[in-house]
Structures are given as C-alpha cells and as structure tokens.
Amino acid sequence: MNPALQGLLTIVIGVGGCVAYFYFSNIVLDKVLFPPRGPNAGRNINRANMIRPWLFLLPALLALGLYLAYPVFETLRLSLTQRVRGGGYEFVGLANYQQMLREPKFWEGFSNNILWLIVVPAASTAFGLLAAQLTDRIKWGSIAKSLIFMPMAISFVGAAVIFKLIYDTRPAGQEQIGVLNAVWLGFDGGVGSFIWLRLVPGLLLLALAAGAGALAWSLIKPVLGREGRSPGVIFGALRILGAVLMAAVVFLMLRQTLAVFTAEFPYGQPQTWLTIPFWNNFFLMIVLIWIQTGFAMVLLSAALRGIPEETVEAAIVDGANPFQIFFKIKMPQIVGTIVVVWTTITIIVLKVFDIVFAMTNGQWETQVLANYMYDKLFRANDWGVGSAGAMVIMLMVTPILIWNVYNARKEMR
Amino acid sequence: MDNIAGKKSALSWAVNIAVLALVALWVFPTVGLLVSSFRTGDQIASSGWWKSMLPTEQNLTLRTAGGDEAELIDGLYTVSGNLFAHEGIEQLDISAYGTSSRDVGAYAPGETVDMGDGEIIAVEADGDYVYTSEAEMSGRGQRVFVTAEVAPEFTLENYDNMLFDPNNIEGMSKAFFNTLTVSIPATIIPILVAAFAAYALAWMDFPGRALLIAAIVGLLVVPLQLALIPLLKLHNEIGIGKGYLGVWLAHTGFGLPLAIYILRNYMVGLPRDIIENAKVDGATDFQIFTKIILPLSFPALASFAIFQFLWTWNDLLVAIVFLIDSSGETTVMTKQIIELLGTRGGNWEILATAAFVSIAVPLVVFFAMQKYLVRGLLAGSVK
Numbered sequence A: 001m002n003p004a005l006q007g008l009l010t011i012v013i014g015v016g017g018c019v020a021y022f023y024f025s026n027i028v029l030d031k032v033l034f035p036p037r038g039p040n041a042g043r044n045i046n047r048a049n050m051i052r053p054w055l056f057l058l059p060a061l062l063a064l065g066l067y068l069a070y071p072v073f074e075t076l077r078l079s080l081t082q083r084v085r086g087g088g089y090e091f092v093g094l095a096n097y098q099q100m101l102r103e104p105k106f107w108e109g110f111s112n113n114i115l116w117l118i119v120v121p122a123a124s125t126a127f128g129l130l131a132a133q134l135t136d137r138i139k140w141g142s143i144a145k146s147l148i149f150m151p152m153a154i155s156f157v158g159a160a161v162i163f164k165l166i167y168d169t170r171p172a173g174q175e176q177i178g179v180l181n182a183v184w185l186g187f188d189g190g191v192g193s194f195i196w197l198r199l200v201p202g203l204l205l206l207a208l209a210a211g212a213g214a215l216a217w218s219l220i221k222p223v224l225g226r227e228g229r230s231p232g233v234i235f236g237a238l239r240i241l242g243a244v245l246m247a248a249v250v251f252l253m254l255r256q257t258l259a260v261f262t263a264e265f266p267y268g269q270p271q272t273w274l275t276i277p278f279w280n281n282f283f284l285m286i287v288l289i290w291i292q293t294g295f296a297m298v299l300l301s302a303a304l305r306g307i308p309e310e311t312v313e314a315a316i317v318d319g320a321n322p323f324q325i326f327f328k329i330k331m332p333q334i335v336g337t338i339v340v341v342w343t344t345i346t347i348i349v350l351k352v353f354d355i356v357f358a359m360t361n362g363q364w365e366t367q368v369l370a371n372y373m374y375d376k377l378f379r380a381n382d383w384g385v386g387s388a389g390a391m392v393i394m395l396m397v398t399p400i401l402i403w404n405v406y407n408a409r410k411e412m413r
Numbered sequence B: 001m002d003n004i005a006g007k008k009s010a011l012s013w014a015v016n017i018a019v020l021a022l023v024a025l026w027v028f029p030t031v032g033l034l035v036s037s038f039r040t041g042d043q044i045a046s047s048g049w050w051k052s053m054l055p056t057e058q059n060l061t062l063r064t065a066g067g068d069e070a071e072l073i074d075g076l077y078t079v080s081g082n083l084f085a086h087e088g089i090e091q092l093d094i095s096a097y098g099t100s101s102r103d104v105g106a107y108a109p110g111e112t113v114d115m116g117d118g119e120i121i122a123v124e125a126d127g128d129y130v131y132t133s134e135a136e137m138s139g140r141g142q143r144v145f146v147t148a149e150v151a152p153e154f155t156l157e158n159y160d161n162m163l164f165d166p167n168n169i170e171g172m173s174k175a176f177f178n179t180l181t182v183s184i185p186a187t188i189i190p191i192l193v194a195a196f197a198a199y200a201l202a203w204m205d206f207p208g209r210a211l212l213i214a215a216i217v218g219l220l221v222v223p224l225q226l227a228l229i230p231l232l233k234l235h236n237e238i239g240i241g242k243g244y245l246g247v248w249l250a251h252t253g254f255g256l257p258l259a260i261y262i263l264r265n266y267m268v269g270l271p272r273d274i275i276e277n278a279k280v281d282g283a284t285d286f287q288i289f290t291k292i293i294l295p296l297s298f299p300a301l302a303s304f305a306i307f308q309f310l311w312t313w314n315d316l317l318v319a320i321v322f323l324i325d326s327s328g329e330t331t332v333m334t335k336q337i338i339e340l341l342g343t344r345g346g347n348w349e350i351l352a353t354a355a356f357v358s359i360a361v362p363l364v365v366f367f368a369m370q371k372y373l374v375r376g377l378l379a380g381s382v383k
Helices: A005-032 A043-080 A096-104 A102-137 A142-151 A156-165 A179-184 A191-224 A233-262 A279-305 A309-317 A322-350 A354-359 A369-377 A383-410 B014-038 B042-046 B084-087 B157-164 B173-203 B211-219 B225-239 B242-266 B272-280 B283-294 B298-314 B319-322 B335-341 B348-368 B372-378
Strands: A080-083 A089-091 B055-061 B071-073 B076-082 B094-098 B112-116 B119-123 B128-133 B143-150
Touching: A005 A043, A005 B173, A005 B242, A005 B283, A043 A080, A043 A096, A043 A279, A043 A383, A043 B173, A043 B211, A043 B225, A043 B242, A043 B283, A080 A383, A089 B094, A089 B319, A096 A383, A102 A142, A102 A233, A102 A369, A102 A383, A102 B014, A102 B076, A142 B014, A142 B119, A142 B372, A156 A279, A156 A354, A156 B298, A156 B335, A191 A233, A279 A354, A279 B157, A279 B372, A309 A322, A322 A383, A322 B128, A322 B298, A354 A369, A354 B042, A354 B335, A369 A383, A369 B094, A369 B225, A383 B225, B014 B348, B055 B084, B076 B084, B084 B211, B119 B143, B119 B298, B157 B173, B157 B348, B173 B211, B173 B242, B173 B283, B173 B298, B173 B335, B173 B348, B211 B242, B225 B242, B225 B319, B242 B298, B242 B319, B242 B372, B272 B283, B283 B298, B298 B348, B298 B372, B335 B348, B348 B372
Parallel strands: none
Antiparallel strands: A080 A089, B055 B143, B071 B076, B076 B128, B094 B143, B112 B119, B119 B128
C-alpha cells in the first residue's frame, strides 16, 4: 500500500478508534454496567464516576507504560544480561558495566558529556538572559526575538550541515569558503590576534573556572560548616561528589587558560576545526547553544516581564544604576525560571546525539554518551554494554527527574 | 523599564547595536546555507558565500578571432572585433588584461601592448580589440586573459535537481514525502489520546490522581535512548518490525508526557463555573469534554501540535531505529542528509539544498505559528 495512503488510513483508524473507544466505553459504563436507574441508582452513579476517569486515562496509560516505563526496567534488565550463542540471554551481573568502565571510549564520552553539561546550559542561559534583557527595551524587540528563536525550528541535522559549512576547510592557497577559516586567516599574530585569541578566551575560561569554583564551594560549604541543619548522609555524599567534579572542572579550565596564553597558534594556515582535540568539542557545542538560546530567551523574557514594576521603580528612585537593577533586583526574582531553563537544557544535552552523529560521529575525541550508546547498540550489536550506557544516561537524568517531581508535587498542594 | 522614572536610558544606542550584533550572529549561519543553496557548485567552491552578494572580480580566458579571419591592412595582418562576442558571453567591464598566464592583469584597458615578434594588441574596456601581426597568422586566435567584474548570479538549478529530477537517486522528494508520512499521524494521534487523559487529570476526582501527575512529570525527562532496544525487540516480537506503524506508535508514546502535561496545565486553568453549570444541566463527562473543554483548549492543542510536528519532522534517532530498514525505501530527510554528508561531503550545492529543503517546512510553521509555540514553551516547562 502507498505509505501516504497508509498514513491517511492510520489517522482515520487512530482518531476514529480513539473517539469510538471513548464514546462507546462511556455508553457501556452508563447504560449497561451501572445504569442510573432502578433500586441502586445512587450507588451506580457513584460507581460509574469512580471508573470513568480510568476509561479516559486507559489509552494514555497503556502507551506511557509500554513506551516509557517498561523500557526503563527492560533496559536495566538487559544491562545485566548477555546474549549467549544460539539465542537467549544469561544473567551476568555487573559484567557489562565493568567492561564498559574499562573502555577508554566510554570515559572519553563521559568526560565530554560533563563538559557539555557545564558549557551548553551555562552559555545558552547566559545568552538567553542577555537577549531577553536587551530585546525587552527596544522597539523592534519582537522581531529580534523571533530571529534569535528561529534556530529552535531547525533540526539538529540541519544545524549540523549549517555549521559544517561554517567550519569548512580548503587547502592553503585556495579561497576559504568556511567563514571560520576566512576569519582565522585574517589573524596575523599582531595585537588584534592577542586580544581576540588569547585575552578574551583566557578571561572567559577564567570566568568559567570561577563559576565552577563558586558552585563547588556552595556545594561543599554546608557539609563542612557546623552551623545550620545537617544535610544528611546521602545528600552530604552527593554534595561532596558534586564538589569534587566541580573542582576537577576548575583544574581543567585553569590548565586550558594557561594553554591559551602559551600555545603557539599556526597563523595563516587554514585549520580543520573539527579535528582539533578538546576544542572540537566546543565547535560542536556551539551548534546546540545556537539552537537552545532562543528557548532560554523566551522563558526568561516572560519571567522578566512578570517582575512587578514597583520593585524596579523603587530601585530607580533609590538611585540604582541599570546593572544594579539587573543583578540585584531582577535576577533574584527570576532565579526560579533560570533553574527551569538550566534543567531543561541539561536534559537536552544528555540526550544529544544527532549533532555529534552528523558532524564527527565521535571521532577525534568528540564522543558523547548518547552516541557511544548508539555505537554499542547498533554498530557493535552489543546490547548488554549499550544498555549499560543507556542506564548511565538515565542515572545522570535521575536527580533532575526527582527534583522536577518534587517541585510539581509542591506546586499542586 | 528604565524609562519608568522619566529618564531616557543613556544605554539606548548601545542596546540597539548589541541586539543588532546578536541577531546578526544568530541569523548569519542560516543565511549562509540559504544563499549557498542558490549558487552553483563552482561558485560555492571558488568564493565564500558572503561575497556572492557583491559583484566579484573574475579572471576569464578569452580568444581573439582565428588567423583565417585576418585581413591585410597597411601591410599588417589584422583581426579585430569583440572578445565577448566571439565567445558568445555577456559583455563585461574589463578592469585589466594580459597576454600571458603568468601575469593576467599586466595592462590597463585601452593600453596598446607590444607582444614582441611584431605582434601588437590593444583591448578596450568593453572587450573591443585590435590585434595585428607582421607575420601571417595561423590557427586559433591569440589568448587574452581579462579581469572583469561579474554581477552576482543565483540559480534555482539545485532545487530543480534535488526535488524534481526523477532520475536523481539522491533526490529529496521521496524522503520529503516519507517525512510527511511519519510526522502527520504522529502529531494527530497523541493529541487525542492525551486530551482525554489530561481532562481526567484536571477535572475528575479519583484516588491516585496526584501520583499519576507526578509520574507524568517524571516521564517527561526519561531519555528515549532507553526505549530503543526494548521497543525494537517488542516490535519484532509482535510482528510490526521496522515500518511506519512502529514509528507512529513510538512517536505517540514519546510525545504523550509533554502532551498530557501541557494540556492538563491548560485545562486546570479553565473556569470551574462553566464545567459545573454543564454538570448541573445534566451533561455527561464525555459531552463536557467534547463540547466545552476541547474547543476551549484550542491554544494548548495548537501549542503541542506544533511541538510534536517539529519534533517528529526533525527527528533522526527514532526514524533510524524504528523505521528505516535496509532497503532504504522509507528513508526520511534527516537520514538522507546524513548519507549525503558521508558521500557528498564537499558538494555544498547538494548538501545546502538538501538541508534547506528539510528546514523550510519547520521554518514556515515556526514563523506562522510562533505565538502558539511560545505559549507551549511557557506551559510545557516544569516550574
């Protein structure tokens, strides 16, 4: 059958089936099972109303259970098994995890993922906040917003093509058609080159290191300090783990800052950007930052507009300058939204697959967990280790999952 | 907001310029792809796309008329005419010319050049030339290298080639329709299923409701990577295998948590009076849902529909796992682009066009229904 026709038929069957199911199941409930007539009319109505919600929920619950809840447990089970020759599976305990932890590609993916997790949400939120704050003050702000928001509609694969054109390299001597190389060949090692290639990135790295350091300190402080309530053993351990991770990040950033100031740059030679180890990760991250900034901007812009004007007016009357207003009056009021933006982008980062798959496929030390997992599952056909990789991603999402559920429950009360 | 106190911000100019720079930075990559898709492969390979808007200097190699057209004038063999007319190309404005490939811009137009051996040539800016020789000329004409401004030139040929050429196996038309076939049912079906569930979660009282809502918030963030192998196994066991049905079901399942979440949040905000009045008037829950809730929830339905459409249209992972089999008949555009990236890595006219064909529809949807998209974003993020 023609796929388009099949699609149309599916829509008709799907939609018709849903409507028919809801309609007839309600009729059966009201007319056949518990008719609101006879001696038990009152009881029947109550019973019908107890069952009806589940009629409404049934298809959704079935789909959710089968397509999202069941796979979590099945993947957990698969990660503990191994295929035996001749079909079937055997339980192997944590052997898959051990094997995975011995693979350098896993650690490469893991450390790259950590880097992504720090850089992409931070940069997207920062750019989004900047865009939201700036566009709120000008006449053509809504046009500017919709243009910055536009990449949101573009697929990761499309964005990968767009940025591959930017990173394109031609041999030395030919005209460069990639913007980045064209700009790069404009640098000659003079003062401009020092400012743009050493000073600015160096300062940015230092700022990132400072941010990570502050985060590490705020994580470890309640554990060290004796005042206040004790955080409990599990939270304490989590905090220490987080602080250690952040300290590692600080160390990494400081080392790179040193490298930025001391490295010899090959001026005048076109670069193949996606093959430069470590830095190529950033060239991939730029793609996701470019896409996600619009999302951050939209949410933060709404939050900024929701700030009561009185608070800002009062600050102006008290003589605050625009920067004080922004950092001391507005920021504390939108901190909740910033957390939402941050966690949402974090989840997207953990799932990022298409960009790496399309641009480098994990070569040149750009592996990430999602792509590592895909490699294991569908290229190496090793379901055990692949599932173990998936469980690592799930584990990294879990804190956000718990946090979201906790907040949603708090909001409902 | 700084204007509230009647004080015009001194930063106003800086803000305008900063926003302009930011917007330029964000639009620039996409524009590069769009412009490239309208250039020929040679143009893309020879100059950066940002230069294509301006006239470019190009070096052309042209020839004078051959020796058999030479006339004997004042004892000199002479050929004359117009360089561009000989080659049958559009007349350009010559800024420099040369007679040797080693120095193609040696002379200014109008200059008379002694080439040695009694040969003299003069080329005017419009391409008119006079070439004389003391000895008899033979064979093909003299080569002349000219430098000229060429006006920007764009072509629709790439789109013609990628979309409408039935012989092009790399073409996007099949993949385009496959993508459409995937995304339309995968957008419509979850909406309906989710709407009923969202109504129950918003307006019906039953034990376990709060727990269910919390579960759905939790499922919102479950990475779909976890679902790949178990579901592929399941699909193979129940006989769906790889195909459209599988991908529709998968997209429905993965889209449901967001759909239910957005719709429930919206439905909870609908006025309670309307629903209670309808109940008093004897309407059943089914009637309330179809006659009141569904029409009132249109904005939320539209928001989710756009999300789901963009997501299914742009998806790669679900399609390669659940849909595309080894025959490649059911390939979608994202997968096709990945293939082209592998086989045609340097042919930017093909890549840019293919990518833009797949980007175009989401962009149209985005600009046409941006309002609903923003609303959906605001409603769909867990606060």
